Amino acid sequence: MRYRSIAKWDKPEESENLLFFAQLLEELLFNFSLDTYKPSALNSSLLCSEALDVIEEIENGNIKKPNLNHVLKELCESLRRDNVAKSLLTLELSQINSVLLEPSKSTLDKKVVVELIHRQIHLNKYKKQNEELLTKVIIGEKNFSQIRSLTRNFATTLLNLGYGSNWLSKITLDFFYYDKNRIADNSAIKDFLQLFDREPFEYMVIFKGCRLFEKISNSCERFEVKILESLAEINVDTSAHDFSVGPHELLIQVNKINARDIHSAKAKADSRLELINTLFSLFHHKKAPDFQHDCLVINVTNGEVNRSKKAINIMHKCVDLKPPAAARKMNLFISDFSLEKISFQKFTRSAELHSLALNSDSIENQMINLWIALESIIPKNKDDNLCTIEGIVENTLPFLNVTYYQRLISRLAKDLINWKRNFFISLIKPIEADGITQKLIKLISLPEYEEQRNQLRAEFKDFHLISDRFEYFCSVFSSPKTLLEGLDNHSKRVEWQIRRIYRARNIIVHSGKTPSYTSILVENIHDYLDVIIGTLIQLATKPKRIISIDQGFKYLSLTHESYKRELGRKGSVFTSELIDKFFSGKV
Known part of the structure; x- marks a missing residue:
């Protein structure tokens, strides 16, 4: 924001x-x-x-x-x-x-x-x-x-x-x-x-690629892909772009792409070339017909020429630590991590599958690897009456629910800092709590901070989105009951989405089709997996509350039950002590 x-x-x-x-x-x-x-x-x-x-x-x-x-x-x-x-x-x-x-x-x-x-x-x-x-x-x-x-x-x-x-x-x-x-x-x-x-336009996309494409030019034609020696062959004015090729390169023209914008056109062209690459690998395993993502996207309908580079990998569409902070986290993880051998092997296998998804540009590969990573880290279902997907939903929800509102409030705190850092920090500084997120939760929910809430409201002015977001959380945190209702709704949405991911994975594997919304599902399952892995790491390092993955999932299940039971008590209200207990940033 x-x-x-x-x-x-x-x-x-x-x-x-x-x-x-x-x-x-x-x-x-x-x-x-x-x-x-x-x-x-x-x-x-x-x-x-x-x-x-x-x-x-x-x-x-x-x-x-x-x-x-x-x-x-x-x-x-x-x-x-x-x-x-x-x-x-x-x-x-x-x-x-x-x-x-x-x-x-x-x-x-x-x-x-x-x-x-x-x-x-x-x-x-x-x-x-x-x-x-x-x-x-x-x-x-x-x-x-x-x-x-x-x-x-x-x-x-x-x-x-x-x-x-x-x-x-x-x-x-x-x-x-x-x-x-x-x-x-x-x-x-x-x-x-x-x-x-607007209706879809017809595009063609010009890439630079290795000369191996020349050897498979006949096969490429079946995919409306043509090999060029120079841009003069396409009869389009590309002089505004320096797109010269090196001595070991040639030009690859991908034709007849129907798309609504240049980014969608490039994505479709990428898919065709990646399919050619995949088919070639069936016959030769060592060298692939590579191409550069820097390309020209030409609107055949109106002659407009644009330059486009590699799109952001879906797996990278997440909030990440800066390299120095990531290094510190890894050093702490390696020195303190305490899972027993079998659980550690299971954990690292899931991490390897996560890495495979991270290094792939194919949303299908990302989906399949992330699903296997999620399925492999979840404890084996011991109830014969519970099918695989039921077990995955049951085990995943506690991780996502226990951290849900804390993550949202943490993001709101960052948005407020990015907007008016000095004002916001001075406003919450007197509030006794462990960290900015916890301070903000107390400001939002406790009656003694009504004056500070009004001061913040007065500052929003024409920043309507952050004002609306703040009022939403004031409503959610108005009582434990409303927070619990929000968690129940979140549980329902997450369950639907996990089942949708499961169905999409089955459709990709068994029918070869890719649903149009797969990229969104990849982002979702990536987030779910990151939350689970991150929480297990937290539990298995100081103060080391678990020594196995099974213990980790049981710990979250019990914590989730306690969390909901406390919030659901009749007449329960938010107090500073209750917030310290459930929103300390530690599971």
Whole structure:
């Protein structure tokens, strides 16, 4: 989250809705936002598509039938909360639920109902209605809650329609902060939304590659890939870009790419060349037909030429330690780590699989390796009545729940420091607590800090996103009961997402298809695995509370139960002691 100058906004005090939308959309599209603040993998329309895909995979024997129940529950819950979908549907939600949630109804009956829903909220219709509702609410009275919901759905829709997140981010920043256009008032939302009425363009992408491609040029032609000796062969003016080749290089032209922006076009071209590379490795294991990611992306429709470099690896879209801090952590880890031999071997195997995913550019390989890494570190299920996915969900949730709000508040603290460091530090300095995160939790939740909360509110002014985020956490931490309700909702969302990751992994392995939202799932499972590994490291180093992985998972399970029991006590209120106990930064 970052505050940007609004010098190009004529009347920001009269454009609160639009400014909140701009700040929110920027955060949604930022590569290094927390997963919680990134777009959802699916909206209601896409959940219909997923349900139909799952039914097809069940019929093909790639997925077991009980998986459908979880998809349909999520779909019904999404439809209940989704104002875009509800405004398009002519079917009553009670009628939909009576079929989709009824165990006695056949899969065929459920499929027909999902098809009816999907027809009414197909993604293109959904996008148009989403835009109409966004325009209406932004031009109307202040309503950040509706804007937040509609904006998240809008971002999810655009990403699944094929727009690249990097392109969307650039367009957003340029329109609201950097281009020469002025932002007169909230009605500028209409001009912004028109930027996404474009149909896909035809692109070609020019790479530099090794001369080995020349030997397989006939095979390359089957993939619309042509080998060139010079740029003169493409009859496009590329003089604005110095793209000369070395003596051992040639040019590779990837043709007939339909995409909505240059970043998506490059990603599709990369995939074709990587597929050629993969097929070549079946016949020769030592040397590969390599290519450079620095390339020219040419819009065949209008002749526009852009330069593009390697995209950020999905595995790198996370908050990372700086190298010196990482070195200190590793030294401490190696000197203090105390897992017994069998558990240490299991731990290092999971770390190796994590590393394989980290070093791969293929989202399919990343997904498969991360899933195996997660599955391999989780204790073996000893209950014969519990299937593999049930065991993974049951063992993963305590790790993600116990650390959930602490991670979110920690990020809010960093955002506040980046925004107004001196003011924020001086505000929380008198609060007695162990660390900035714990101080902020006390400021948010304890009644004796109402004056400081109001001082902070007065400073937010036109930084509407951080103001809205602060008020949200004030609401969540208003009582242990509301915090527990938030954790229950988080548990439900995480369970759905773990099951979705499991289904996507099965689809990739058994049918060879890659769901459009796989990159988001890779980010999610990477985060889940990092939380588990990081927590186990914490438990196995000083003061060394565990000596085996099984003990680690049992410790988190018991801690989670205690956590929820304490929060769920009748009449329980937040106190300084309760916050010290559960939000100390140590599991």
